[in-house]
Amino acid sequence: MVKKILFWVLTIIVLAVVIGPLLWIYLTAFKAADDIFTTELRKLIVFAPTLDNFRRLFTDYPYWFNLGNTAIVSVISTVVVMIVSLPAAYSFARWNTSGGHLLFVTISTRMFPGVVAALPFFLIFRTFGLLDTHVGLILLYVYFNTSFATFLLYGFFREVPAELEQAAMIDGYGRMDVFRKIVFPLILPGLAVTTVFCLIWSWNEFFYAFLFTRLSARTANVLISSFWGSIEVQYGPMAAGAGIAILPTLLAAWLMQRYIIRGLTFGAVKG
Amino acid sequence: MDTNSVYESTPNTAVRIQPVAGARRPSVWETLTSEKFFKWTLLFPLLLLLLIFMLYPMFYCIYYAFHEWGMQGDAIFIGLNNYRQMLHDNSFMEALGRTFEVLVICIVAEISIGLGLATLWNREFKGQNIVRGLALLPLLVAPLVLSLLWNFMLEYDFGALNQILSALGLGKVYWWSPHFALFTICIITIWQWLPFSIFVLLAGIRSLPRDVFEAAKVDGASAWYTFRRLTLPMLSPLIMIIVVLRTMWLIRLFDPLYGTTRGGVGTELLDWIVYRTAFVYFDIGYGSAMAIFSLFLTIALCAIMFRLLMKSLGVIK
Numbered sequence: 001m002v003k004k005i006l007f008w009v010l011t012i013i014v015l016a017v018v019i020g021p022l023l024w025i026y027l028t029a030f031k032a033a034d035d036i037f038t039t040e041l042r043k044l045i046v047f048a049p050t051l052d053n054f055r056r057l058f059t060d061y062p063y064w065f066n067l068g069n070t071a072i073v074s075v076i077s078t079v080v081v082m083i084v085s086l087p088a089a090y091s092f093a094r095w096n097t098s099g100g101h102l103l104f105v106t107i108s109t110r111m112f113p114g115v116v117a118a119l120p121f122f123l124i125f126r127t128f129g130l131l132d133t134h135v136g137l138i139l140l141y142v143y144f145n146t147s148f149a150t151f152l153l154y155g156f157f158r159e160v161p162a163e164l165e166q167a168a169m170i171d172g173y174g175r176m177d178v179f180r181k182i183v184f185p186l187i188l189p190g191l192a193v194t195t196v197f198c199l200i201w202s203w204n205e206f207f208y209a210f211l212f213t214r215l216s217a218r219t220a221n222v223l224i225s226s227f228w229g230s231i232e233v234q235y236g237p238m239a240a241g242a243g244i245a246i247l248p249t250l251l252a253a254w255l256m257q258r259y260i261i262r263g264l265t266f267g268a269v270k271g
Numbered sequence: 272m273d274t275n276s277v278y279e280s281t282p283n284t285a286v287r288i289q290p291v292a293g294a295r296r297p298s299v300w301e302t303l304t305s306e307k308f309f310k311w312t313l314l315f316p317l318l319l320l321l322l323i324f325m326l327y328p329m330f331y332c333i334y335y336a337f338h339e340w341g342m343q344g345d346a347i348f349i350g351l352n353n354y355r356q357m358l359h360d361n362s363f364m365e366a367l368g369r370t371f372e373v374l375v376i377c378i379v380a381e382i383s384i385g386l387g388l389a390t391l392w393n394r395e396f397k398g399q400n401i402v403r404g405l406a407l408l409p410l411l412v413a414p415l416v417l418s419l420l421w422n423f424m425l426e427y428d429f430g431a432l433n434q435i436l437s438a439l440g441l442g443k444v445y446w447w448s449p450h451f452a453l454f455t456i457c458i459i460t461i462w463q464w465l466p467f468s469i470f471v472l473l474a475g476i477r478s479l480p481r482d483v484f485e486a487a488k489v490d491g492a493s494a495w496y497t498f499r500r501l502t503l504p505m506l507s508p509l510i511m512i513i514v515v516l517r518t519m520w521l522i523r524l525f526d527p528l529y530g531t532t533r534g535g536v537g538t539e540l541l542d543w544i545v546y547r548t549a550f551v552y553f554d555i556g557y558g559s560a561m562a563i564f565s566l567f568l569t570i571a572l573c574a575i576m577f578r579l580l581m582k583s584l585g586v587i588k
Contacts, residue, residue: 010391011402018406018466024431025420037429041438044431084320087313095310106317109325111569113523115545116562117324119555120331123342143324150317175309204413206526211550221415225529228419235423242416253411257404260411261470268512269471 025246028239029053036235053236061223063241070219070245073134074202077141081198084142085149086191090179092150093157094165103154107266109147114207117143122211132214140212141202148201148266149194155267156190157183193259196252203249220245329566336560342553353560363561366544369453373540374521376457377464378514384461385468385513386506390498392469393476406466414463418530421459452536459527464520468513475509476502515573522569541565 027045028036035047057063088106091097121140122131130136160183168182169175209219224245227238253260262270297305303312336353340346357363392402409417424431425446433443446455479502487497525542528534534543545565549558 007391007396014388015402015405017462018409021417021420021424021462022408022412024424025416028423039428039434041434044434084316088317091310091313097310097314102314102318105321105325108570109321111519111566111573112325112328113542113545113562113565113569114525115523115542115549115558116332116566117328118546119335119549119559119562120328122550123555139324142320146317146320146324175304175306200411204411204415206413206415206529210529221413225415225419228422228530238419238423242420246412246416249411249413250408253408254404257400257407260407261467261474264410264467265471265512265516269474269509 022246022250025239025243028235029243031236031239033236053240057237057240061237061241062218063220063223063244066218066223067220067245069134069213069217070203070221073137073141073217073219074199076134077138077145077202078195078198080138080142081145081149082191082195084146085153085194089150089153090157090183092154093160094162103151106147106150110144110151114144118208118211125212131212132217134217136212137209137217137219140208141205144205144208145198145201149198151266152194152197152263153187153190155262156187156194159190160186193256193263196256197263200249200252332559332563332566334559335556336563337556339556342555346556349556353557354564356557357560357564362539363544366539366541369537369539370522370524370541372453373457373460373524374518376454377460377521378517380457380461381465381468381517382472382510382513384465385472388465388469389472389476392473403470407470408466409463410466412463414526415530417463418459418527421455421462422531425455447532447536449537452532452538456524456527456531456538459531460521460524464517467517471509471513472506475506479505518572519569522565522572541568 030049030051030053031047032050032052035043092103117140121136125131125136130139164186165178165182168178173181204221205219206221206225209222210225213219213222220241224238224241227234227241256263302308335346337348337350338346339349339353392399396402423429425433427433427443427445427447430446433446437443445451483501484497487501492500523542524540525546528538528540528543532538534540534547539547541561542565545558545561548554548561552558
């Protein structure tokens with residue numbers, strides 16, 4: 001009994017530490033500035049809720065426009081990544097193409113510090129006028145998501161037994177048909193998980209977005225970060241913006257519980 | 272049945288029926304999807320992408336690392352001077368040292384606390400799926416947003432945490448003082464990534480063979496002894512995975528710095544100093560040299576750790 005109580009006390013403390021800060025975003029989003037900048041302890045939780053922060057965010061700042069940029073860039077880059085990675089992962093998994101060397105090269109791009117790519121691309125984008133455009137940002141996101149997606153899909157493809165494909169081919173299916181009718185349906189859950197991960201990585205990305213966009217392709221994260229400036233600090237609109245921007249990621253984390261660990265470890269651990 | 276349809280309906284196995292002499296040659300599409308070329312056809316888009324997106328930036332950086340260039344005029348070849356400058360650059364060396372500090376603090380804390388909580392939650396209990404789901408929530412939230420949030424919560428006067436601490440009579444903490452700021456950054460990072468360690472280790476603990484532990488119990492081994500001599504060695508491959516992945520991510524810590532100190536108060540890390548050199552001072556040559564250094568540092572660290580991992584798995588001696 002004592003053990004059980006101890007267990008729950010510990011569990012609840014841990015959960016409070018984990019969830020508390022996330023709830024804080026939403027509490028702050030509904031506070032007036034006077035309730036945010038106060039030292040009155042009571043006002044941490046007891047305050048008159050207001051929608052003022054949201055109203056200011058939507059009218060004074062191009063929040064929806066920037067969130068739209070985030071969405072456009074995330075979705076298109078993910079589609080491109082899938083078109084590139086899906087066949088490549090299949091090739092690696094089924095034929096062990098190039099004996100693992102190319103797969104290793106692919107993964108090693110994931111180890112690259114972001115700045116290594118940022119410098120050359122910044123200069124070449126400047127030449128081609130791709131700075132502050134959707135196309136530029138999409139290219140960068142394709143770059144950093146492809147290796148991840150290829151490797152994760154590789155793991156899922158490996159789980160499709162080769163015998164199944166051989167059987168289909170003996171029945172007269174061509175390679176394309178085997179892929180379309182046999183392998184693809186089996187890989188769908190893995191494909192869905194990989195897609196969501198790529199969407200989230202692009203959605204969350206800040207470094208490239210911050211360096212490569214100013215106005216017309218600025219993403220929501222960059223706008224949110226600008227509220228913590230050296231001139232003025234506006235925690236209210238910041239919390240409101242953050243609260244909306246993180247909703248999809250929270251939802252994904254909740255729905256993909258079973259796959260998060262697998263995705264984050266590149267498939268090494270099946271959580 | 273004409274030869275063409277025979278060709279197309281033939282299973283693509285080793286004993287392909289060759290089209291008779293005089294029949295048309297296979298189309299490009301047929302060649303690309305033939306048994307011999309199909310795997311390379313599938314790989315083609317990726318290879319193209321790697322060529323453009325990987326080799327190009329890398330060679331570019333390597334090239335400019337040997338030059339002095341400020342984005343205007345011609346680049347001047349200066350040999351290894353950029354690297355030499357790096358060795359004598361105090362702020363760079365400090366940033367490097369801090370990066371290692373952060374690596375050690377975060378990884379040690381995450382694994383030890385993670386192990387504790389994984390052991391705690393390694394049982395069937397009511398609502399375990401809800402606990403798991405809630406604990407995993409921070410993992411996928413943008414690090415930038417979380418750092419902005421923590422920056423606000425840890426503010427000296429208005430920050431929620433200091434208010435709670437002083438209400439509890441513990442006194443306020445200068446979270447962003449030069450002595451403490453780096454540690455605060457570590458706390459933020461650990462907070463976000465702790466669930467990762469917990470659930471990787473929990474997955475590991477769940478997959479351990481039961482009979483060994485029952486045997487140990489029968490033999491009267493203490494819980495601590497069992498943990499140290501059985502659980503820990505068997506979990507070491509997973510611990511290595513955590514160390515490798517976290518090293519890869521932590522070595523390029525950027526977002527938490529941007530959301531909080533912006534490289535000030537003694538928190539400048541490796542990625543930040545590269546960013547500052549290349550994008551604030553526009554010293555492309557020197558910045559490239561630093562970027563190349565940090566690239567090889569990551570690869571070297573990961574190679575060493577992969578070796579350790581392979582050793583612990585018994586693949587190599």
